[in-house]
Amino acid sequence: MKCVAFPASPLLLFLLIASPQLYGATPPAPETARADPSPGPGQHGNAREFMPAAVTKSSECKPNGANPDPACTPGAVMGISVDVVCHDSTKGRRAVTTRMKNQVYTDYAVASHPTGAYEIDHFIPLELGGSNDIANLWPQPAHPAPGFHEKDKVETALHDEVCKAHTMTLDQAQRLIATDWLTYYNEKVKE
Numbered sequence: 305m306k307c308v309a310f311p312a313s314p315l316l317l318f319l320l321i322a323s324p325q326l327y328g329a330t331p332p333a334p335e336t337a338r339a340d341p342s343p344g345p346g347q348h349g350n351a352r353e354f355m356p357a358a359v360t361k362s363s364e365c366k367p368n369g370a371n372p373d374p375a376c377t378p379g380a381v382m383g384i385s386v387d388v389v390c391h392d393s394t395k396g397r398r399a400v401t402t403r404m405k406n407q408v409y410t411d412y413a414v415a416s417h418p419t420g421a422y423e424i425d426h427f428i429p430l431e432l433g434g435s436n437d438i439a440n441l442w443p444q445p446a447h448p449a450p451g452f453h454e455k456d457k458v459e460t461a462l463h464d465e466v467c468k469a470h471t472m473t474l475d476q477a478q479r480l481i482a483t484d485w486l487t488y489y490n491e492k493v494k495e
Contacts, residue, residue: 354381354478356428359439365412370450370486372427372442376411379428379482380435386474390467394430400441408441421445423452429459432466432477450489457493458485 356379365376382397405424409417425444428434444452462481465472472480480488 354379354428354475354482356380356439356482362411362438365442367412367442367445370455372425372444373412377427377442378439379478380437380440381428381433381478382435384433386466389431389433389463389474397430397436399436400424400426404436404438404441407438409443412443414443417443421447425452425455428478428482429463431459431463432481433474434478450486450494454489454493455485458489461493462488 357374359378360375361373362376365373367373384397408424409415409422414422422443422445424441426434426436427440427442430436434440444455446452458481462472462477466474466477
């Protein structure tokens with residue numbers, strides 16, 4: 305059998321692609337359903353990037369123990385490479401304004417925040433590719449412990465696992481800190 309190539313017109317290509325919908329046929333369903341892969345605010349959809357849930361509320365936020373309210377602060381990532389995470393300072397990526405900080409305090413109904421009592425925390429930290437997006441910020445208290453001082457130790461330990469020991473991927477570290485940093489602290493960091 306001899307194949308002959310011919311130039312395809314745009315109309316022919318459209319008809320070939322759209323024909324199942326035009327004639328009422330439906331394409332076969334994939335074997336497994338997939339969630340919408342579109343990135344949300346503060347997410348970039350890069351391969352091997354943890355994709356936290358979307359923000360579903362922006363007021364009346366209440367901390368969930370040592371974690372932020374998951375509806376207000378699910379976390380968000382910048383979409384940067386492991387190479388950038390491991391070799392570049394976070395100083396150039398830190399961009400949280402006073403206005404953003406005040407909004408976070410308002411969202412969590414924190415009327416008074418003396419110096420040292422709270423830290424506007426990046427739930428997924430900058431040192432693990434976390435974003436400055438409001439979906440990643442919350443007023444983490446210093447006390448009761450474990451508070452922001454202890455979480456800072458977890459952030460450093462996870463960065464070391466990703467960048468020095470290579471015992472964890474960036475995606476795994478982002479997921480762990482956003483879902484269960486306290487267990488990691490109690491099992492691996494707490495002195």
